[in-house]
Amino acid sequence: MDVTMTVNGVQRTVSTDPERPLLDVLREDLHLTGTKYGCGEGRCGACTVLMDGKRTLACVTPVSLANKKAITTIEGLAKGDTLHPVQEAFLEEGAIQCGYCTSGMILTAAALLQENPNPTDEQIVTGMNGNICRCNGYVKIVNAVRKAAQKMRR
Amino acid sequence: MSGNISTKSLEAEFDPVLSRRTFVQVLGAGILITVTDGLAWAQRGERGGSMPVAARIHLNEDGTISAMSGKVEEGQGPRAQLSQAAAEELRVPVERIRLIMADTALVPDDGITAGSRTTPYNVPPMRQAAATARELLTQLAAKQWQVDAAGLEVRDGTITNKATGQKLTYADLAKSRDIVEAFSKNIRSDITVTAVNEWKVLGSPVLRPNARDIVTGEHKFPSDIVRPNMLYGKILRPPSYGAMLESIDLTAAKAMKDMVVVQDGQFVGFAAPSSWRATEAMEAAAKTASWKTSPHPSSKTIHAYLKEHAETGRGRPSNRGSIEKGLADAAKTLSETYTLAYIQHTPMEPRAAVAEWNDGKLMVWAGCDGPYRARGDLARLFNIPAEQVHVIIPDMGGGFGGKHSAEAALEAAQLAKAAGRPVHVRWTRAEEFTWAYFRPAAVIECKGGLDAKGSLIAWDFTNINAGGAAIDTPYNIPNTRIASVGSDSPVKQGSYRCLAATGNNFARESFMDELAVAAGADPLAFRLAHLENPRIRTVLETVAKHFNWAGRRKKVTLELGVGLACGTEKNSVVAACVEVGIDRKRGEIKVHEVCEAFECGPIQNPANLLSQVQGCIVMGLGGALFEEIQFEDGKILNASFAGYRVPRFTDVPRIDVHLVNKTDIPSAGGGETPIIALAPAIGNAIFAATGVRIRSMPMRGDVLKQA
Numbered sequence: 069m070d071v072t073m074t075v076n077g078v079q080r081t082v083s084t085d086p087e088r089p090l091l092d093v094l095r096e097d098l099h100l101t102g103t104k105y106g107c108g109e110g111r112c113g114a115c116t117v118l119m120d121g122k123r124t125l126a127c128v129t130p131v132s133l134a135n136k137k138a139i140t141t142i143e144g145l146a147k148g149d150t151l152h153p154v155q156e157a158f159l160e161e162g163a164i165q166c167g168y169c170t171s172g173m174i175l176t177a178a179a180l181l182q183e184n185p186n187p188t189d190e191q192i193v194t195g196m197n198g199n200i201c202r203c204n205g206y207v208k209i210v211n212a213v214r215k216a217a218q219k220m221r222r
Numbered sequence: 223m224s225g226n227i228s229t230k231s232l233e234a235e236f237d238p239v240l241s242r243r244t245f246v247q248v249l250g251a252g253i254l255i256t257v258t259d260g261l262a263w264a265q266r267g268e269r270g271g272s273m274p275v276a277a278r279i280h281l282n283e284d285g286t287i288s289a290m291s292g293k294v295e296e297g298q299g300p301r302a303q304l305s306q307a308a309a310e311e312l313r314v315p316v317e318r319i320r321l322i323m324a325d326t327a328l329v330p331d332d333g334i335t336a337g338s339r340t341t342p343y344n345v346p347p348m349r350q351a352a353a354t355a356r357e358l359l360t361q362l363a364a365k366q367w368q369v370d371a372a373g374l375e376v377r378d379g380t381i382t383n384k385a386t387g388q389k390l391t392y393a394d395l396a397k398s399r400d401i402v403e404a405f406s407k408n409i410r411s412d413i414t415v416t417a418v419n420e421w422k423v424l425g426s427p428v429l430r431p432n433a434r435d436i437v438t439g440e441h442k443f444p445s446d447i448v449r450p451n452m453l454y455g456k457i458l459r460p461p462s463y464g465a466m467l468e469s470i471d472l473t474a475a476k477a478m479k480d481m482v483v484v485q486d487g488q489f490v491g492f493a494a495p496s497s498w499r500a501t502e503a504m505e506a507a508a509k510t511a512s513w514k515t516s517p518h519p520s521s522k523t524i525h526a527y528l529k530e531h532a533e534t535g536r537g538r539p540s541n542r543g544s545i546e547k548g549l550a551d552a553a554k555t556l557s558e559t560y561t562l563a564y565i566q567h568t569p570m571e572p573r574a575a576v577a578e579w580n581d582g583k584l585m586v587w588a589g590c591d592g593p594y595r596a597r598g599d600l601a602r603l604f605n606i607p608a609e610q611v612h613v614i615i616p617d618m619g620g621g622f623g624g625k626h627s628a629e630a631a632l633e634a635a636q637l638a639k640a641a642g643r644p645v646h647v648r649w650t651r652a653e654e655f656t657w658a659y660f661r662p663a664a665v666i667e668c669k670g671g672l673d674a675k676g677s678l679i680a681w682d683f684t685n686i687n688a689g690g691a692a693i694d695t696p697y698n699i700p701n702t703r704i705a706s707v708g709s710d711s712p713v714k715q716g717s718y719r720c721l722a723a724t725g726n727n728f729a730r731e732s733f734m735d736e737l738a739v740a741a742g743a744d745p746l747a748f749r750l751a752h753l754e755n756p757r758i759r760t761v762l763e764t765v766a767k768h769f770n771w772a773g774r775r776k777k778v779t780l781e782l783g784v785g786l787a788c789g790t791e792k793n794s795v796v797a798a799c800v801e802v803g804i805d806r807k808r809g810e811i812k813v814h815e816v817c818e819a820f821e822c823g824p825i826q827n828p829a830n831l832l833s834q835v836q837g838c839i840v841m842g843l844g845g846a847l848f849e850e851i852q853f854e855d856g857k858i859l860n861a862s863f864a865g866y867r868v869p870r871f872t873d874v875p876r877i878d879v880h881l882v883n884k885t886d887i888p889s890a891g892g893g894e895t896p897i898i899a900l901a902p903a904i905g906n907a908i909f910a911a912t913g914v915r916i917r918s919m920p921m922r923g924d925v926l927k928q929a
Contacts, residue, residue, distance in 0.1 A: 088498045096496050101446035102439020105568050107651040112861040114570055142439030155437040162429050164830050165837060166297025167436035168443060168570040168619025193871045202570045202620050204298045204840035205833055206874045
């Protein structure tokens with residue numbers, strides 16, 4: 069089927085098997101490789117994208133469900149050279165080790181702060197808990213999300 | 223943007239064919255390093271000294287400096303640290319360094335990235351190379367001005383004649399004809415490098431140079447490499463360990479549009495324009511396959527199996543005094559067995575590679591720890607000279623010792639050869655769980671003897687299957703017998719963050735606690751009474767003070783325990799105090815707090831070291847409390863994140879890290895040893911609260927329900 073999505077503000081149409089994961093279409097058809105494969109079972113959050121602004125796990129989302137939707141991937145989060153506050157905060161806090169989980173972490177945090185601009189640490193921990201970091205850099209990631217919240221409230 | 227030559231630019235500018243021209247394109251005009259030079263120093267990296275400065279340092283005309291290392295960045299921090307090392311000795315800000323890593327066409331063979339070796343064995347040669355380069359550049363300036371080099375000063379990449387005020391920048395000298403000859407001189411291993419107390423770049427917190435590319439999604443990990451006309455590959459896997467393919471019908475798969483099907487003995491692979499279609503073909507073919515299976519033991523009885531299959535003769539023990547006499551003389555003896563499960567590294571990025579053939583030459587981008595090792599494996603598989611294989615390891619998504627092998631590279635290259643097009647292979651999570659390798663399981667047998675005064679006089683310690691890392695006791699005991707004994711592991715096992723040191727330290731530090739109880743002593747006092755090593759004493763006393771060990775030990779209840787442990791490995795030392803909450807009815811163990819002190823000599827990048835220690839602490843929780851590979855009939859029963867629990871945000875305790883900066887010894891690596899104190903400290907805290915000693919990793923809370 070033909071699937072038409074607005075990806076990072078640009079309308080894209082792909083002709084594809086409707087069952088294919090959105091993740092595969094983003095990576096293999098559109099070459100947007102910032103969204104990562106981590107588990108294929110929706111349990112690690114590496115594939116997180118925003119679909120109509122909502123946090124969505126692209127590895128378990130058939131691409132047909134993305135038809136006529138707006139998708140934001142990590143490549144579309146910054147405005148030109150101006151980073152999103154969550155991206156800035158990850159840099160400032162050094163909340164990166166191998167960096168493979170980072171795209172998913174940043175988009176999850178962006179969605180979380182959209183819904184709750186003033187989260188407690190406990191709410192950050194609960195809200196981020198679907199994302200795994202195997203470098204186990206959780207301490208600095210929580211610091212970064214807390215700092216991003218402060219930046220966004222300013 | 224990025225402070226480095228990105229994979230993207232290498233991809234765009236590199237012919238797969240290795241040539242002088244491509245090298246110069248990437249590095250910019252300046253020094254010419256020929257391909258034959260490159261091969262001459264290919265095997266010498268870690269030994270340093272015997273290669274030209276040009277093998278490590280290249281001046282770019284824009285004032286930046288390329289530095290070259292065979293190490294792989296996988297989150298442990300060498301990209302920042304090696305950049306700092308070069309910047310420090312060249313007297314330039316770290317932003318001026320463009321570090322090129324793990325590209326067999328450009329960098330020396332620095333061995334595989336493992337064993338915390340980058341800091342002790344690769345930072346020094348980088349510093350020597352940069353210091354030699356600075357010396358040679360100063361001499362060139364002196365020659366141009368016809369003055370004595372002693373009257374020149376180097377600061378911020380500019381050489382100044384203090385008498386006349388004349389200046390020359392590195393970029394100026396990069397254009398001079400003399401530089402080619404100068405940088406063809408060997409790196410001096412006897413050159414004086416900057417003393418720790420004069421460090422300006424080393425010793426300061428430096429962010430990973432390509433961090434911005436990570437947060438924007440620009441960085442290309444191995445699984446992100448896209449080549450023109452590329453196909454996606456899938457490999458048929460056996461249904462169980464040891465299963466052999468007897469027959470398969472590939473007709474249907476071969477009939478699929480744009481499908482490449484390869485069968486070569488047991489290797490059956492498929493490549494298609496999408497991984498979805500390659501998977502469809504693979505699954506269709508799998509239904510027609512018949513396999514000869516073989517029996518395989520269960521993880522439920524693995525420890526008995528390992529003991530049964532242990533090498534006879536108990537290895538070659540290292541002895542001190544007489545263990546027989548020590549045990550015979552003891553007023554009290556204890557004997558216990560500890561066990562460890564197999565666990566998996568589960569790096570966030572599974573194995574991945576892209577392979578491309580051009581005129582019989584092979585170009586591979588892969589996620590593995592050894593670019594030169596992978597090159598050798600590929601050359602052997604295809605029976606071609608190693609020089610015809612070019613391997614690049616883009617900064618990859620984690621490893622933790624689990625990516626020493628380059629299976630995906632070999633698979634992608636086989637498919638690409640048949641397809642005549644580039645092929646991408648990325649393992650699924652289930653494949654990574656099943657077909658990579660595991661940290662070894664172990665059975666560890668301990669005997670100890672105390673004299674009438676409660677001093678430890680006998681120590682008998684045998685590790686079956688996991689290995690000898692950190693197996694020697696740091697405690698002062700007159701009679702010891704310590705042995706590492708091999709066994710016949712029924713599953714593929716290999717390296718892991720600190721490997722056997724975690725298990726050996728778990729058994730040793732738990733057993734020390736048991737002996738302290740038997741001696742009627744406080745666990746801290748008991749350890750200190752037997753400990754001479756001043757470095758371990760320092761970290762132990764540091765955590766005891768910050769955690770308030772003495773005060774909090776008095777407040778232990780049935781629901782709240784505290785424990786401590788220490789250890790040494792890879793020339794670094796660690797100690798931890800933990801507080802654990804226990805719900806016996808529910809069988810729940812929750813680590814509330816970890817206070818850890820770590821010392822690995824002079825700290826080169828405190829921000830990264832903190833990340834490593836925090837990461838080790840949380841990763842250590844997984845192996846301590848819940849990670850365990852389960853298998854039956856040759857199948858992994860929990861080959862997914864649903865079945866195999868790893869630490870998440872909600873598992874993270876309060877973490878208080880104390881980095882001890884010891885400046886009078888050489889720096890050691892810091893990415894592994896901080897993991898070894900966690901499990902025993904937790905086990906000791908559980909015992910302190912409940913009186914139940916859990917002698918197996920993972921330490922499952924349900925044991926407490928029954929006990």
